[in-house]
Amino acid sequence: MDEKLKKALDFSNLKKTLTARREHIREKLESRLIYGHAGGIFNIDHTLITFVQMLIDQGRKTQVPVIDSNKNPILIPDLEKFRDEIFDRYFQALGEYFTEYEKIKSSRTVEKLVEYE
Amino acid sequence: MNNGVLLFVYNNRDIDYARSAIIAGFLANTNLQVPVSIITDESTIQWMKQSDIYQHAEKLFDKIIYTERSTRLNYRNLRNGGLEKKPVLFLNDNRCKAWELTPYDRTLLIDSDFLIYSDRLSEFWNVDSSVLISSAMKDIRGDRCGYHDRYISDTGPDLRWATTVMFSKDQESKVFFELVESIKDNYQYFSDLYSFLPGQYRNDISFSIAHHMMSGHSSSLDYFLPPILTVQDLDSIQDIDKDFVRVYINDPITGQDNFLCNLKNTDVHIMNKNALIDNFDKFERFL
Numbered sequence: 001m002d003e004k005l006k007k008a009l010d011f012s013n014l015k016k017t018l019t020a021r022r023e024h025i026r027e028k029l030e031s032r033l034i035y036g037h038a039g040g041i042f043n044i045d046h047t048l049i050t051f052v053q054m055l056i057d058q059g060r061k062t063q064v065p066v067i068d069s070n071k072n073p074i075l076i077p078d079l080e081k082f083r084d085e086i087f088d089r090y091f092q093a094l095g096e097y098f099t100e101y102e103k104i105k106s107s108r109t110v111e112k113l114v115e116y117e
Numbered sequence: 118m119n120n121g122v123l124l125f126v127y128n129n130r131d132i133d134y135a136r137s138a139i140i141a142g143f144l145a146n147t148n149l150q151v152p153v154s155i156i157t158d159e160s161t162i163q164w165m166k167q168s169d170i171y172q173h174a175e176k177l178f179d180k181i182i183y184t185e186r187s188t189r190l191n192y193r194n195l196r197n198g199g200l201e202k203k204p205v206l207f208l209n210d211n212r213c214k215a216w217e218l219t220p221y222d223r224t225l226l227i228d229s230d231f232l233i234y235s236d237r238l239s240e241f242w243n244v245d246s247s248v249l250i251s252s253a254m255k256d257i258r259g260d261r262c263g264y265h266d267r268y269i270s271d272t273g274p275d276l277r278w279a280t281t282v283m284f285s286k287d288q289e290s291k292v293f294f295e296l297v298e299s300i301k302d303n304y305q306y307f308s309d310l311y312s313f314l315p316g317q318y319r320n321d322i323s324f325s326i327a328h329h330m331m332s333g334h335s336s337s338l339d340y341f342l343p344p345i346l347t348v349q350d351l352d353s354i355q356d357i358d359k360d361f362v363r364v365y366i367n368d369p370i371t372g373q374d375n376f377l378c379n380l381k382n383t384d385v386h387i388m389n390k391n392a393l394i395d396n397f398d399k400f401e402r403f404l
Binding site: 013016017020021023027028031032034035036039040041071072110 | 378379380384
């Protein structure tokens with residue numbers, strides 16, 4: 001095979017692997033941000049975190065109904081505990097996502113991308 | 118509440134589901150931290166004993182529940198990496214018995230080729246819904262999800278994936294599973310009604326129709342389990358361990374190795390069952 005073509009195909013393979021890897025870590029992030037609480041399911045995101053913190057700042061701390069990801073009202077018995085949990089999960093998941101993303105960014109071979117050792 | 122995972126395991130001449138179930142059971146037990154039971158038959162247990170894996174099953178599974186093997190011959194075309202298809206026997210029509218056979222109050226019913234590498238399904242144990250099913254299938258390559266992976270037919274409801282089903286043992290789920298059984302028993306009628314091919318019995322279709330009917334013949338507003346990330350049967354496994362699986366993703370036209378993908382701490386459905394079974398020895402040291 002022509003050397004130039006081989007290089008192009010290798011690069012294309014690297015890009016495909018890179019895209020799949022990025023898609024996978026995004027998927028992992030999304031799954032890490034699913035939180036089951038008080039019979040509901042919450043997707044932890046900026047909106048939820050900000051809204052919960054605002055409720056706490058306004059003095060609403062116990063027995064507070066919050067809309068979950070399925071648009072159902074869920075009664076949260078202790079909102080501060082809930083906030084701490086979503087905060088922890090969010091930053092832990094984001095930390096892992098950042099680390100993996102940086103690793104992908106610096107990988108220049110398929111072997112590194114798929115952690116093939 | 119007594120939570121647990123349940124698998125149906127019936128071996129046949131083509132696929133050693135017992136080995137696959139031991140791998141899936143081990144991963145579910147490790148990552149969800151709940152007991153795992155299997156529903157099987159005498160001949161599968163005999164096979165486990167003959168092939169020297171029964172001791173793993175005995176140690177790993179909370180309960181081994183015996184049933185009669187289905188007599189309904191159901192075949193499906195299965196690839197083993199690449200494009201070549203082979204019809205293989207598929208004994209899958211007694212899943213509707215899960216409700217009466219499960220030893221748990223809240224059960225996660227999974228396929229024996231669904232590998233649980235994360236704890237994300239744990240979030241659903243306490244969700245206020247009697248029956249939860251996976252909303253969709255998600256192809257690992259992103260572009261190989263066909264029409265029949267999304268819909269039952271042109272006139273039928275959306276296809277849900279019975280690869281993962283979570284249910285509480287209550288009256289609502291009892292009705293649901295009775296409905297699934299009734300759809301199975303009248304499969305020809307429902308295939309006429311919704312215009313799908315009745316040749317091969319699919320649990321996904323029965324469960325989808327039952328779910329649709331239980332939602333008042335409309336799109337459900339209920340909770341769903343996450344979409345099933347799927348490695349298709351034309352793909353193959355490059356390596357696997359207790360916390361990752363690395364797969365060759367193949368091109369759907371040429372069937373050739375296309376690129377590698379490493380999946381870590383992510384639940385995944387491996388449709389190439391033989392590729393999974395061939396890697397059984399990699400798990401033996403953990404069992």
